Amino acid sequence: MQLHLDFSVGGRAELERHKDRAVSLGAAVLLDRSHDQDEALYVLADPAGHPFCLLTTA
Numbered sequence: 001m002q003l004h005l006d007f008s009v010g011g012r013a014e015l016e017r018h019k020d021r022a023v024s025l026g027a028a029v030l031l032d033r034s035h036d037q038d039e040a041l042y043v044l045a046d047p048a049g050h051p052f053c054l055l056t057t058a
Contacts, residue, residue: 005052
């Protein structure tokens, strides 16, 4: 079994900053919905392939 984690951030600038940090640490972007007006998000995978989401709260 795997646990799927969602991390919420305060806005689009924070979303981009955290995505860039995750990628610099070895994460891969699986899905880019950063331009979605209702719920901007990225689905990423850690270096072992476990998915997690970064999404905006506002």
